[in-house]
Amino acid sequence: MENRIARLEARIDQLEKEVAELKKAAGLSDDKGKKAPMSGNEEALLSACRSAGAVSKQVKIGKLREDLGWDAKDFDDALDALAKAGRILLHQGSMGLSLSNMDSMFMGDNGESFTEVSIP
The missing domain is CATH 1.10.10.10 (Winged helix-like DNA-binding domain superfamily/Winged helix DNA-binding domain)
Incomplete structure (x- = not known):
């Protein structure tokens, strides 16, 4: 069970990194859909x-x-x-x-x- 939890936590970390990269590429800030400053x-x-x-x-x-x-x-x-x-x-x-x-x-x-x- 601990092994499965560790794998899920690693996957969550990976997904959070991917979301951050996508937001950066789209010019979005961390504030719910606000555009990043130019x-x-x-x-x-x-x-x-x-x-x-x-x-x-x-x-x-x-x-x-x-x-x-x-x-x-x-x-x-x-x-x-x-x-x-x-x-x-x-x-x-x-x-x-x-x-x-x-x-x-x-x-x-x-x-x-x-x-x-x-x-x-």
Whole structure:
């Protein structure tokens, strides 16, 4: 019986770790469904999305990159965090992939090429 209890406690610990990882990936805090606080870059990018009209339409990622003028990694990290937290939606466009338009897109975790964002 003690062995079974020990196995169940180990499983509970594992499940709690998995839940914490999922909450972190979804941008949720430990306070029942509240969104985790955003970083400064995430707030600035979300504000730029709003200013560009992403609440009512899709906005080109290339335009946001150009307007903000950030380092590519900083921009991509903030965009990825906002998308994973559900604060923005990424949209795939019909643009063909070429070296000249690489700055106009964002590559997803599974190789998708996103060209526009909107705010849900």
